Amino acid sequence: EPEVTQTPSHQVTQMGQEVILRCVPISNHLYFYWYRQILGQKVEFLVSFYNNEISEKSEIFDDQFSVERPDGSNFTLKIRSTKLEDSAMYFCASSSRTAEQYFGPGTRLTVT
Amino acid sequence: LAKTTQPISMDSYEGQEVNITCSHNNIATNDYITWYQQFPSQGPRFIIQGYKTKVTNEVASLFIPADRKSSTLSLPRVSLSDTAVYYCLVGDFTGNQFYFGTGTSLTVIP
Structure with a gap:
């Protein structure tokens, strides 16, 4: 069964550093998403991406965040200058022309 | 954007149906x-x-009344491994945002 993969599984970084979280969506999917989940809290939508551009973004997705699909298979989330409050689990998801999203296993980001 | 409201938590005994x-x-x-x-x-x-x-698959049923202002997820004969958080989301097929609510934390008790 096809699945969404994410790397790394755990990333530790110092405050102010840039991080790039990587995702490989399911190959025939058209829509891509990033979510985050702070420990013990709900899953929060960050951004959706379709046809090589951002479809929608939440208020969390400020200028420190960017997304890219550099090569037709990877989908990346960049945080330009990490803050302590960026520590969370980051989930990538993809979907075809249905509302059923397939989620990856997540990357745990720890900012120290 | 449709907001969803669910109970925060539920407990159920193993083998029961949960809605x-x-x-x-x-x-x-x-x-x-x-x-x-x-x-x-x-x-x-x-x-x-x-x-x-109504929609049914191998793991659950989903009941949606005519006005569609609510929905009920039905899990038949839950087991301990069904202990999890369950989220209801509402959205269309255009690939836009889905907002997760707080979800319902289901605890299955032996």
């Missing part, structure tokens, strides 16, 4: 209703999706 209801009063015509399951430290996992009436 979790979600309210989505401002659901739009194009919106579908999708339920996800999440275990700790894992990504949400699709359970079931529907537009109206």
Whole structure:
């Protein structure tokens, strides 16, 4: 069964550093998403991406965040200058022309 | 954007049927209703999706009344491994944002 993969599984970084979280969506999917989940809290939508551009973004997705699909298979989330409050689990998801999203296993980001 | 409301938590004994209801009063015509399951430290996992009436698959049933302002996820004969958080989401097929509510934390008791 096809699945969404994410790397790394755990990333530790110092405050102010840039991080790039990587995702490989399911190959025939058209829509891509990033979510985050702070420990013990709900899953929060960050951004959706379709046809090589951002479809929608939440208020969390400020200028420190960017997304890219550099090569037709990877989908990346960049945080330009990490803050302590960026520590969370980051989930990538993809979907075809249905509302059923397939989620990856997540990357745990720890900012120290 | 349709907001959803669910009970914060529920407990059930093993082998019981569990029904979790979600309210989505401002659901739009194009919106579908999708339920996800999440275990700790894992990504949400699709359970079931529907537009109206009743949908059933191998793990759950989804009941949607005619006005579509609510939906009920039914899990037959739950087991301990069904202990998880269950989220109801409402959205359309255009790949736009899905907002997860607080979800319902289901605890299955032996």
